[in-house]
Amino acid sequence: MFKGMGDIGKLMKQAQEMQSKMTEAQAELDSIEVTGEAGAGLVKAVASAKGALRSLSIDPSLFKPEDREVVEDLIVAAVQDAQEKASRRAAEEMGKLTEGMALPPGMKLPF
Template sequence: MKGGMGNMNNMMKQMQKMQKKMEKAQEELHEMTFESTAGGGMVKVVANGKKQITDVEIQEDVVDPDDVDMLQDLILTATNDVIKQVEDKTNDTMGQFTKGMNIPGM
């Protein structure tokens, strides 16, 4: 039985190390900046790793009162793309911790 407890303690230490690495990776992700443009750079959307939009830049040339739909489409395109970038980076970064593990919900 004693050998089993040693293995359990060792496994718990490894899990704690992995948890600290995961927390550090998540903090680093949250500090990252992601950027997407649409319309050849006419609209730029910037987000952080928390999926929060931190900046939107719109070139004056694209602001046409007769074609608001196009501007809205450009903003949506850039916003959706920047959020996808954050999600992809998050999945790549955090996925390294769950590779090979069969954990439901991860």
């Protein structure tokens, strides 16, 4: 009659372990850095895998008043590139955690 209770207990333990691993992974994502580039490397943006912008580097050759709009566009492009890379890296790292789990198709963690 209570045969399923052991399975529930095992499932709860797995859920707690997963939550602990998720917390660790989230902390690790903050320490992983990715670099986005634009303008053949003239503008570089470094972000954490969580997407937080850490630094921005602009080649001095771009500092001409008449090129201001171009530089601004390159900055935006570099930041977007870094954020996209950060998002992909975060998905990879979280995918490592859920590897081997029998999750329904399309289900993503954290919920």
